[in-house]
Amino acid sequence: xxxxxxxxxxxxxxxxxxxxxxxxxxxxxxxxxxxxxxxxxxxxxxxxxxxxxxxxxxxxxxxxxxxxxxxxxxxxxxxxxxxxxxxxxxxxx
Numbered sequence: 864x865x866x867x868x869x870x871x872x873x874x875x876x877x878x879x880x881x882x883x884x885x886x887x888x889x890x891x892x893x894x895x896x897x898x899x900x901x902x903x904x905x906x907x908x909x910x911x912x913x914x915x916x917x918x919x920x921x922x923x924x925x926x927x928x929x930x931x932x933x934x935x936x937x938x939x940x941x942x943x944x945x946x947x948x949x950x951x952x953x954x955x956x
Contacts (some may be wrong), residue, residue: 866939875945888933
């Protein structure tokens with residue numbers, strides 16, 4: 864999968880709510896009601912990531928989960944990152 868241009872990244876980000884670019888990564892922090900809800904969200908995203916063969920960086924802080932996405936083998940952001948970002952957002956409804 865090829866690395867996206869800056870213009871393509873900007874376009875993809877416009878279609879997502881709450882995601883921001885930080886260098887060669889996009890990131891979003893989700894706030895859930897409880898710690899168990901945060902863990903359940905991480906599990907759900909984990910299954911989506913495994914099915915896609917694309918795994919995010921995940922940081923859990925009590926009821927807040929931060930996802931970081933980049934495509935390491937492409938050396939930056941690809942459509943895979945934005946696909947998984949959209950799928951994670953769908954989990955939250």
